[in-house]
Amino acid sequence: MKPTITVEQSPKAGDRDDFSVRVVGPGDTDYSFRLSMTRTVLTVWQAPSEQSAVELANTLTYSHGTAKPFPAEGFWFDSYNSADTVKETENAILNRGWMEFVHPSARTSLGAELFSALNELDAAFLAREGSPFLKSLDILFEPSQALEDVETEASDHAHFIYRVCILSGVIDRFDFDAGGSLNGLEQWLTNAFGAEQAERLVQSFRMVKWLRKQYPIHESFAVNDDGERERRAEIVAAEQYFELGTNHGENWHKVLARFTDEVRALTVEIAGGAPNQESV
Numbered sequence: 001m002k003p004t005i006t007v008e009q010s011p012k013a014g015d016r017d018d019f020s021v022r023v024v025g026p027g028d029t030d031y032s033f034r035l036s037m038t039r040t041v042l043t044v045w046q047a048p049s050e051q052s053a054v055e056l057a058n059t060l061t062y063s064h065g066t067a068k069p070f071p072a073e074g075f076w077f078d079s080y081n082s083a084d085t086v087k088e089t090e091n092a093i094l095n096r097g098w099m100e101f102v103h104p105s106a107r108t109s110l111g112a113e114l115f116s117a118l119n120e121l122d123a124a125f126l127a128r129e130g131s132p133f134l135k136s137l138d139i140l141f142e143p144s145q146a147l148e149d150v151e152t153e154a155s156d157h158a159h160f161i162y163r164v165c166i167l168s169g170v171i172d173r174f175d176f177d178a179g180g181s182l183n184g185l186e187q188w189l190t191n192a193f194g195a196e197q198a199e200r201l202v203q204s205f206r207m208v209k210w211l212r213k214q215y216p217i218h219e220s221f222a223v224n225d226d227g228e229r230e231r232r233a234e235i236v237a238a239e240q241y242f243e244l245g246t247n248h249g250e251n252w253h254k255v256l257a258r259f260t261d262e263v264r265a266l267t268v269e270i271a272g273g274a275p276n277q278e279s280v
Contacts, residue, residue, distance in 0.1 A: 001026040003066055007035070007054050014136030015039045019053040021060075029066045034074025036103070038138055041079045045086050052086045059090040063098040073103035081144035104147040111150035114256065115143065117263040118170070124271040133270075135173045141166070154252040158216055163252050167259050168212045171205050182206060193269060201269060204262035207241045208255065210234035 003025045010018040016038045023031045035053055042049055060075055081101060083089045093101060104115045118134065125133035137143065146166055154160040176184025182205055189198035214220040214235050221229045242258060244251045 003029065003061060005054075005057055005061055007050070007057050009050060009053075010034075015138035016136075017042065017049045017053070019050075019057070021053075021057045023061050023066060023070070026066070031066065031070050033070035033072075034103070035060070036074065036076050038078040038142065040142065041077050041082050044079050044082075044084060045089075047086050055086055055090060056093075059093050060098050060101070063093050071102045075101045076103040076143065077101060078142040078144050080142040080148075104143045111147045111256070114150065114260045114263070115147065117260050117267065121263050121267040121270070124267045128270055132175060134170075135175045137170065137173055140169050140173055150256065154248040156248055160248040160252050161212070161214065161217060164208060164212050164255060165217065167208045167255070171208065182209065189269075197269070201262070201266050203241070204258050207238040208259060210238040211242070211255070 003023045006022045006024075008020045008022075010020055012018075016036050019035045021033050021035050023029065023033075035057055037049065037052060037056075042052065045052060056075070056077065060070075064070060075098070077089065083092050104112055118137075122133045125131070137146075140146075150163060150166060152159075154163055172181050174181035174185050176182075176188055182202060185205075186198050186202045189201055192198075193201075212218070213232055220231060220235065222232045224230050242251070242254050244254065
């Protein structure tokens with residue numbers, strides 16, 4: 001006996017189409033999962049969104065089976081992890097397995113921990129303030145590609161800075177526009193928890209911004225009052241903050257771990273603190 005699969009489109013969120021999939025039967029089986037497709041991959045496929053969701057849901061159910069629940073975070077399709085057509089993407093699911101299409105936040109890795117932490121922060125802020133913490137990250141990058149980039153070792157300085165730029169881009173998507181995303185967040189935190197706590201909670205984010213201010217993105221040096229070239233003070237301060245050394249791979253792990261820890265600390269503060277009318 002085959003399961004009954006129903007697909008229902010969810011309210012619009014970000015630059016993607018989300019669907020709720022329900023799988024009922026055989027027997028007492030009754031599972032639900034989310035299926036998301038970015039607008040970019042839908043443009044590549046040139047196929048109707050709902051029809052694509054139905055076809056993918058059927059293939060995912062066949063590949064995964066109904067002996068156990070589906071991943072709670074659901075499945076994700078973008079132009080990086082998918083083929084050029086829906087049919088070819090279905091073939092990829094059947095040939096490579098459904099695990100490659102699980103939502104990035106569901107995977108067990110340091111990079112996935114970041115995505116999961118960002119999702120939890122967004123949910124905590126939405127529960128407290130009634131609005132999301134983050135503007136859509138779908139505009140910034142294809143999450144499947146970003147996850148792979150974040151998890152890949154930084155083999156040299158340029159690859160290290162490239163990964164720092166990913167984190168910097170995430171900061172730019174903080175939905176606080178007053179004075180810029182980071183300054184806006186600090187002002188909101190100051191209103192909600194006080195200046196000292198606000199400064200502590202944004203320190204890693206600010207240091208990522210400072211770390212970015214070097215070659216090959218910006219100039220690594222400045223000219224001092226004596227007309228001599230010296231490394232920019234922000235870069236030196238950020239390297240000291242993250243305790244960076246000469247190994248670029250280790251340096252990246254330090255920055256990513258510290259950044260993720262700060263996201264979690266911010267989530268705890270937002271979830272635990274009482275709503276402050278001045279912050280709204």
